[in-house]
Amino acid sequence: MKPELQKEKDKKLLLKVLIENDRIVEDEFLSNQKLQVIVNRALEKLSITAEGRELKREDGTPLLDLSQTIGEVALYNNETLRFFKKAPNTPDRDKGFA
């Protein structure tokens, strides 16, 4: 492997995962690690289950394929991902006016 590629591969990124109730986990990851690793780390450290959750970038882009690597989806250092339980787009109440 070329030294610059090796360097890229070894580059560590600080990533955070924010969930509901303002709970957060942060850790360092290598860019060739899969997104599933981030999810596993969050599940473990926050003692939560994956059910009903969706990993999203800080701009709201869903990260659906967890077999992709951090480098492939171009997460950047210090990015805060969101792993909130899926919520309906609008509150589950009837439309009305007041």
Place this chain on the structure above:
Amino acid sequence: MERYLWHEQEEHRNLYASELNILKNGFGGDFELVKLFDVQETNGRISAIGFLKYDMDRSQAIRINFPPKYPYSPPVIITLNIQLDQGQNIIAMQLQNFGKGNQYNDGSMCLFRKELWNKDQHGLGWVLRRAQEWLKYATSPEGFPKDKIVEEIPAHLPHVGQVLLPKNFVLNQHVKVTNIVLTQFKPNYYILEQNFIPEYPFKFKMNAEIFKCYAFGDNVTLKELFPNISPQAIITFFNKYLNENIVEGEPVRNIGLYLPGDPNPWHFFKIHIQIDGNQVFNVRLDYYLTRNVENELYLRTKDVFDDLVLKGKRVTIIGLGALGSEVAKSLGRNAVGHFNLFDFDIFELGNSVRHAADLFYIGEHKVEVVKQLILRTNPNITVNAYKSDVLNDDSGTLENSLFNSDICIVVTAEDSVDYFINDKFIKTYPIPFVFARVSVGGLSGSIQVVENNESACLRCLSREQLDKLPVPKGDINFVELSPEYGSCSSPALPGSEVDTKEVAIQVTRVALQLLLRNTISKYPKLPGTLMYWHGPKGSKGKAPFTWEIKNIKPKPDCTFCNGNTTI
């Protein structure tokens, strides 16, 4: 008392840090922070200015304002023109409006419908991505595609006030310049009433001002005349379109523009001109947005109660106290077009706590008071106000009113009036009569719809004791009131506005159902003709807050309503 500011809350500590991180860390290279304001400068709000990259290599100065109650409400993004010195300090800043719609006059972007915002799913990053897309459209020659327009397009010019036009007002084609008098009813708010509506809807006239109005062709738009409101644009407008030298004439000009091709054809302005010698020192324009009452007033209610039908209806109301005033005002708000009002009473201090009017009207006749309320609801309504006692009227006014009306509502709570109307008029005038009253304390009420040959009259009902008000549960001791100062009438009865209004609202609904019953209205039909309100305490065998609805047919042998015997 402590203010709630989201960023000071322990429960948002991590959210705050992550949002701040987007600003400071550059959003993956798409944002360059110029200034993060000290909260002392922004009344506690988190606010920042920076450059947002979009469309590959372009960038736009924006200001990001977090609301104090974030994330329950989204951040606002405002587009700016800024100038920086060499040290990257802001030395000049102004709002930038792209003129492509989807942007408010304060420069903030309309990025999404507000109901789309979800505090758990969205954040600053999501808003910035939408802002990047917004900028692509706003800077393209085509502007926003139709499916991307998320809010109404704001007015082309920011306005300082409004002008109410009661109805459509079209200038004859040959008129190029004319004077129009607008009446000011509060600062910066005017109504076109002179030579236009028969009666002045507002109590006070602050001023009456002449606006010199210029008519243009079908193809001229406001945008063309005033691309913006810079001093140069105003001077150009005078030279090019009015052929007038702005330095000649009054320092403040009231002008109106009639643009028949424009969906909103009337525009009014005050132009403030400062002259220094023969030169224009400064020009400022105040724009008054025109609102058409006839076209706009009933947009929110027309699908429920057809305004085109109701504006042709005439309602006679006898008694304009707590019930009658609310009924009249509410019928006006629901588009009934004509009223005949009867009451001889004066509006006094004690009335104001449960009447549709307030203390402002003290000392005036109730019919005039309610007339004002109706006209302030819609100046196009016609209201005949009769300061008369219907039992002492020898002019035939009441009979004439009933002859011309579609319905009569009797809300005096006086037996003498109720029975006079019932006994003498229900057979003569083929219209529905609605009688209503509330009990002492306002704790129960009743409504009777009387229509010859259709429903029982008050005499039919009294034979079965059905004309009685429900008796509220429990003992209630009301303090007896003394007669109001200066009045020789009986003391008023106690009762609150909130309980009385329940009955008034139901009377209004009944009246509207009766007025619309032979139309294609989809509003539910009147379910019965006798209604009892069991009030907040309930009454014997009846639960609190319930309406009981019955249908009682006329007694075949009733001499008052069935026409078998003359009285």
